[in-house]
Amino acid sequence: MNAEFMQAFEQLAREKGIAAEIVFDAIEAALISAYKRNFGSAQNVRVFLDRSTGEIHVYARKIVVEEVQDSRLEISLAEARSLDLRYELDDVVELEVTPKNFGRIAAQTAKQVVVQRIREAERGIVFEEFSNRESDIVTGIVQRLEQKNVFIDLGKAEAILASSEQIPGEAYRHGDRLKTYIIEVKKTTKGPQILVSRTHPGLLKRLFELEVPEIHDGVVEIKSVTREPGLRSKIAVHSRDENVDPVGACVGHKGMRVQTIVNELKGEKIDIVKWNNDPAKYIASALSPAKVLSVDVNEIEKISKVVVPDYQLSLAIGKEGQNARLAAKLTGWKIDIKSESQIQSAT
Template identity: 90%
Template structure:
């Protein structure tokens, strides 16, 4: 290999983020294997690659012994001293054994090593880039569907949207542009495997962070998210600035901000509720759009009894219990919902007044 060849390797290594010395060490290691493979040698050899000229020398390494058992690995003490009187037993003697036509084999081997190392380096950089983006949103283009998996082109890499991470009734076509949430990045022999989701609650949270500047700037904080993907979600928000309405900031002018997110999630309904440090008020807000008369909480058991007007009962519970279920997920409290008439019946049957005095809940 000539000097220009070596300079090209070095430049290529730098461009791909590989230290030239690491590249040259890898070439030397590969040349040892190439020598043994092409010249049928079981010798212990060392390959020296001149970093500037590209000259290659192969040296057989032999241990100095009194009695030689294997001439490929050992050399007699007298023979070694004839070469250099300073040699002693157990020293290692290096004898040059560079084949005449080794340059062609070396060049071919070096090219293969460089290509392999560059591929490994690129995979490593892609892994580092995307592993640092776990729990973040990426935008990609649907490439193909295989065995219910959707493969999404992210530019430098390909992501997999598995069946369990796909939204119900959402169809995917080649060329569709899609926002997904990175749930995990794995190292594999074929490069990084990026697993993404359309159903993760984190997707909704990140979409609001992208769409609402007040969240991005830290003025408005997302306290909790509960999702039934493709159907309905609830998100609890809190403002660190009393002059900023957290719900209004998330909804946006004429509902434009939340509508953008609804469109991205293919029509998933989103309830934005105000978080409150008081569990009773928080639970009442979480049951929005239903109006609540009163909330009784049992701190130790994280249980609550909610009373709503009779005409609001079905709204509070929601279709197939969806509203109550999402409110429970959002707040972390078990919620038992009763209408005013049901509460009155319970109170009369027990000889007690209905639970809780009414209070204004915000």
């Protein structure tokens, strides 16, 4: 290898963000293997790559012994002292054994190592970038579908939307632009594996943070989120400024803000409720859109008994219990709903 070759390596290393010394150390390690493979040697060798000239030197390393058992690994004290009188037993003598035609092999080996290191470095950079974005939203383009999994092109990397993370009934077509939520980034031998979701509650939370400036600025706070993906979700919000209505901020003018999110989630209905430090008031809000007459709470067992007008009972419970179930998940309370007439007949 010549000096120009070395400069090209250094420039490439800088462009890819790799320390040149790391590349050269890797080349030296690879050249040791190349030497042993091509010259059938079991010798203990060291390879030195001159950083400025590109010259390569291979040295056999031998231990100084009284009596030589293996000439490939050992050298007698007498022979060592014929080279340098200062050698003692157990010292290591280095003898140059660079083959005449080693340059061609070295150049090819170096090229392979550099390519490999660049790939590793690029994968490392992509891994760092996306691992720092766990719990964040990314936008990508649907590339292909394989065994119910959707592969999404994120530009520098590819993400996997597993069937378990897909919204039931949602269709994914090649070329579709899609927002997903990064749930995990794994480091693999083939590069980073990015796992994304369309069903995670965090997706809804991040969509509101992106769409509602008051949330982004910290004026309005998201206290809790729960979803039944593709069907309905509930989000509880609280304002740190009494002059700002948290629900109104999330809904937006003529419902435009929440509608943008509903469209992104392909029609998933979203109930935005006002969080309250008072459990009874919070539970009443969580059962929206149903109207609640009274809420009786048991703080110790976290059980609440809710009374609603007769005509609101089915709305409060929801289809197949969905509204009550989501309200319970949102608040963390067990909710028992009764109508007025049920309460009266029980007394």
